[in-house]
Structures are given as C-alpha cells and as structure tokens.
Amino acid sequence: xxxxxxxxxxxxxxxxxxRAGDIVxxxxxxxxxQDGTGPxxxxxxxxxxxxxxxxxxxTALFLDHAAPSPARELSNxxxxxxxFARRTGVRLYEVGDGVCHQLVAESLAGPGEVIVxxxxxxxxxxxxxxxxxxMGSTDIAMxxxxxxxxxxxxxxxxxxxxGTFQRSVAAKDLILYLIGLIGxxxxxxxALEFGGETVDRMxxxxxxxxxxxxxxxxxxxxxxxxxxTTRQYLGTMGREDKYLQLAADPGAVYERTVGIDASTLEPxxxxxxxxxxxxxxxxxxxxxxxxxFIGTCTNGRVxxxxxxxxxxxxxxxxxxxxxxxxxxxxxALQKAIAAxxxxxxxEAGAILDPAGCAACVGIHQGVLGDGEACISTAxxxxxxxxxxxxxxxxxxxxxxxxxSAITGEITDPRExx
Amino acid sequence: xxxxxxVYKLGDDISTDHIIPGRWFHLRSNLPELAKHVLEDVAPDFxxxxxxxxxxxxxxxxxxxxxxxxxxxxxxxxxxSAIVVESAARIFFRNAINLGVPVLMCxxxxxxxxxxxxxxxxxxxIDSPARPGERITFGxxxxxxxxxxxxxxxxxxxxxxxxxxx
Ligand code: SF4
Numbered sequence: 001x002x003x004x005x006x007x008x009x010x011x012x013x014x015x016x017x018x019r020a021g022d023i024v025x026x027x028x029x030x031x032x033x034q035d036g037t038g039p040x041x042x043x044x045x046x047x048x049x050x051x052x053x054x055x056x057x058x059t060a061l062f063l064d065h066a067a068p069s070p071a072r073e074l075s076n077x078x079x080x081x082x083x084f085a086r087r088t089g090v091r092l093y094e095v096g097d098g099v100c101h102q103l104v105a106e107s108l109a110g111p112g113e114v115i116v117x118x119x120x121x122x123x124x125x126x127x128x129x130x131x132x133x134x135m136g137s138t139d140i141a142m143x144x145x146x147x148x149x150x151x152x153x154x155x156x157x158x159x160x161x162x163g164t165f166q167r168s169v170a171a172k173d174l175i176l177y178l179i180g181l182i183g184x185x186x187x188x189x190x191a192l193e194f195g196g197e198t199v200d201r202m203x204x205x206x207x208x209x210x211x212x213x214x215x216x217x218x219x220x221x222x223x224x225x226x227x228x229t230t231r232q233y234l235g236t237m238g239r240e241d242k243y244l245q246l247a248a249d250p251g252a253v254y255e256r257t258v259g260i261d262a263s264t265l266e267p268x269x270x271x272x273x274x275x276x277x278x279x280x281x282x283x284x285x286x287x288x289x290x291x292x293f294i295g296t297c298t299n300g301r302v303x304x305x306x307x308x309x310x311x312x313x314x315x316x317x318x319x320x321x322x323x324x325x326x327x328x329x330x331x332a333l334q335k336a337i338a339a340x341x342x343x344x345x346x347e348a349g350a351i352l353d354p355a356g357c358a359a360c361v362g363i364h365q366g367v368l369g370d371g372e373a374c375i376s377t378a379x380x381x382x383x384x385x386x387x388x389x390x391x392x393x394x395x396x397x398x399x400x401x402x403x404s405a406i407t408g409e410i411t412d413p414r415e416x417x
Numbered sequence: 418x419x420x421x422x423x424v425y426k427l428g429d430d431i432s433t434d435h436i437i438p439g440r441w442f443h444l445r446s447n448l449p450e451l452a453k454h455v456l457e458d459v460a461p462d463f464x465x466x467x468x469x470x471x472x473x474x475x476x477x478x479x480x481x482x483x484x485x486x487x488x489x490x491x492x493x494x495x496x497x498s499a500i501v502v503e504s505a506a507r508i509f510f511r512n513a514i515n516l517g518v519p520v521l522m523c524x525x526x527x528x529x530x531x532x533x534x535x536x537x538x539x540x541x542x543i544d545s546p547a548r549p550g551e552r553i554t555f556g557x558x559x560x561x562x563x564x565x566x567x568x569x570x571x572x573x574x575x576x577x578x579x580x581x582x583x
Contacts, residue, residue, distance in 0.1 A: 023561050025581050039446050040486060048572050066442065073443040080446075120484045120508055136486035136512035138571050150561055150581045184430070185478035189507050218478065220507055274430060362439035382434040382482055389438070389458040 002249025004156040005223045006191040009131040020155040029113035031143040032060040037118035039077045040137035054147030059090035062100035067356035070364040098329025098355040101297035110242030111226035123214045127207035129226035154191040155255040161198040163263035168413040171206035172397035175213040176268035180278030188218030204233040205303040216275040270395035273383040284410040291322045291374040292405035299377035300328025302335040304398040309341035311402040312348035318408030323350040326358030362387030375404045422470040426530035429476035436488040455491040469496035480509025489513040514562045517570035523555035
C-alpha cells in the first residue's frame, strides 16, 4: 500500500513502519524556540536537570517576537536566551535577523526532516517537504534534551489544486479560501498534503505561505512534495546538499480529498474574529481600515514587498490609514531594498518596522486603538490578537492589503493591478 | 480516580489569545502576575470565582491558536483540575497533558455553568449528581498520553523513565 508524505517521512525518521494512527518515536533534525516560548523551555530544560542539548547544531533560539524589545521584562528574557545559547552552543538568531519560520526556511530546513518548534507556525517548513509541527515549551525542552520526540502519524487530507490564478489572486487567497471551506477546526490532528498541476508550478514563497496557515485549519502539518523548485530554492540559500526528492506514493490512502480550481478564486478576506470567516474583498467594499500591515511569516517575503510596491508605485496611502511594512527577515529586507521596493513603499507613506514579528502578536510596533480595524497579511485575526480586544483584524493577501491602504477601505486589488 | 468540582462554562472557539492575551507577553516570565489575566477578555470573573478542583467546560476547538504553553499553565494555576470540551486544538491538548491537566472530549452542550460534576477519569464517564441518569461518556485519551498524565506531566515522566516509552 502506498504512503502519504507524512507516512514516508515518519517511517524514515522512526526506523519502523509508520502508518496513520500509529504512535512513533522520531529523531528530531531541528528543535527551536522563540523569545515568547523559549524562556519557559529553558527553565523546564534546566529544572529537569539537563545541561547539554542532544544536538547543538540542530537546536535554535530566535529573538523575533519582541524585536527590538519594548519592555525590560522581555529584554531580560532575551538575556536568558542568549546566556543559554552561550552555555550550550546552540544557534542563536538575534533581534533584527527576522521571524523564526522565515529563517528556518532560508537557512535550516530540508526535505524529509522532522522539525519541531515552540511556535504554532512551525508548519511553514512543510513548504520544503519537512515534517514540521508546533509544540509547547515542555515538549521542545525534552526534544532539545533527548534529540527525539513522540508523534502520532496523522491521517491526511489531499488538497488537489488545478487551474491558473487570475490576476492579483495568489497563494494567500487559496489558503484563506480553503480554511473558509473546511473550517478553522476542519483538519484538526490531520496532515494537509498539497498537490496537483498548480502546486507543481508554484514558487517556493507561495508554498511557504500556504504551509504556514495549515495550522489555521487545525492541521498538524501542511506538506508539499519536493521538486526542482525546492532544489533551486535550497541552492539559492546555499544548501543544495540538503535536497532530497520526495513525493507521496501513487497508492497513498487519503482520509479526504478536496479539489480547488485556482482559476475561479477571487481575492479573499478573513473577517473578525476567526480565520474561517471568509468573504471576497469585493463583498467587503466600504469597510474602513485605519491600518494596513504587510509582513509576518505568512507574507513578509521580498516577493510580497514586490507585489505591494507594484500596487503602491506612484500612489499614496489614504490619509486615514497607516501602512506598516515588516519584512520577515534581514535577507528579505535587504533584497527589498536592493530591488527598490522599500523606496516605493516609503514614498507611498509607509512605516518600515524592523525584520521580525512586528505588529503581528500585539505587543509593539502597531497595536490597534479602540474600535480600529486593520487589514493584515498575517495568519490570525483572533479577538485581541493585535493587542486590543476592542479592535478588528481582516486577513488578506499583500495585494489586497496594499490596495486597501490606498483607498482606506477593503478593496479588491484588481481595481489597481 | 474521581474528580469533583464545579463547572465554569465557556463557548466555542476560545483561542490562546483569549486564554492569555498577547498584550501580557512581557509577563511570561512572571507567572503569578500573568495568571491574574487568565481569560480576562471573555470571562473577567474567571480567576476570582474558580476554586481549586473546578472544571473548565467549553465547546468546540478549545485552545486554538498559538503554541504558548502559558495558556494551559495559567488555567492550571487557577485551580482547574480538568478541561472538558467538545473538541480541542492539537497543540493545546498536548500542552495540557504535558502539564498534567486532563483534557476530556465529549458532548458538552447539556453541561451547565455552575453545576457540580463528578468525573471518573479511568472509567471515562462524567456524572452530574443533581441530574442522575444524565451520564456523559468521553473519548479515550491515547495510551502514551495517559502514561504522561499518570506521572503528573511530561517532566516527571521523563525524569522517571529517562526517555519516551511506547
Ligand atoms: S510573524 Fe506572527 S504568526 Fe509568525 S511567528 Fe511571528 S507572531 Fe507568530
């Protein structure tokens, strides 16, 4: 019987047959924490009597959520993590380097690896065919100490995508649409596996955007096969040696198959306060937004800046709408500067936040005021997410966010591009 | 083991941002202070009314969102002895078990705010003494998680066995 991508990776990493429903112990290739979950993980690690991590090269700490720190408590958490890195020799990514998931994709992940991170969007590396999933601080502390973890092999939903996207419609619209279709708990405990002709042609940034949001349907992983696109991406990032060709077997068993025709999709928006509360941008015309935020591990790549710049070139943000740009990594920021995108965005009236999580998690750099609404390229619009329970978050693509920044209301980007 | 306690009832889709809002991010290394804010945007009287041993009961997709283990931790610190929900998000579920807090999944629609319940963890049933005959059965927790729960969480489990055991 053929295997799904999850079954293949977990079979290889557990050294036994791994089938959906089995509980397996797997070797972990990369375990990581960020500055919100790391201090607790370090405390659990140390109070359990561990001194050494099993694999320093496969362990990483990221200072990205509070970057630079807005409060002394968080600065002290950063000191704790830096000291831990110094003591154990694990990798440390500093304030300003970028968001953990983008840095994992750029510099660490490879096909067929098992990656566990104390952050729910660890699933992002599924775009590179890594079995990557989020856990809590205690699980990661033990994975760092032992170099392994336990996993239940998930059943898989196959998402089969055909057709070509319309102008100004892209990966973000596809994943928002899918979550609207199956629900915010539609894939709880399951693997999402993406395939089909559209996926075969899809660029790596788009795969990462889609994998990133698998968790918003409750999924454990969002997996793409690895192919020539993966090999080239790894090559650009200087680690082609990590390439491994991986695809599901033809006879793999899927719990459910969902077909999507990309050519029928319109720009999508998730309305407050759940990601599955989707509508089209056109349907929401007239909804005022006081802030537009383009960034995060979902849509903070140079390709996203390019789309925003193409729409905002020669135009200005609406006088009542702040436009905040936060590249997801130093590399994305430098490439966006080199390509001239940042200049275009600044001329349009944008504010440039440091590379990192920025306004996404509601602690700094773009907290919303009472009654305000934000159109954001992030992945979550929960009640209170951006720091104020009396505010509203609409999720959309960089194109829709940029178009809305111009008009001051939710706008279908096809009006501009 | 039979757990006895009172119900604090919430609705569907309670996210980790509800349980411990991101604006208190800077208190994550100060757990007693952080715990004061548990569920404050949806249930402002939760922290002040819950007694040790009480149950948190909710609807579907409880704990969706971030991996912050601080979410089940502040619920545990409030004194909650078991979380009873229609369904739970995967990471939250695993985190709660790792902290030694059982998460039980069943039909919670008939459970009422403020009522007393008796939960038989091993037997898999929930009884309401005030409403005899209204027995609810909950889904089985996977064996590996039961063993972690039995030891009081993942840290005591690893301390005892030194490794994961299937
Ligand atoms: S950018 Fe947002 S969603 Fe991504 S890791 Fe940072 S806080 Fe989480």
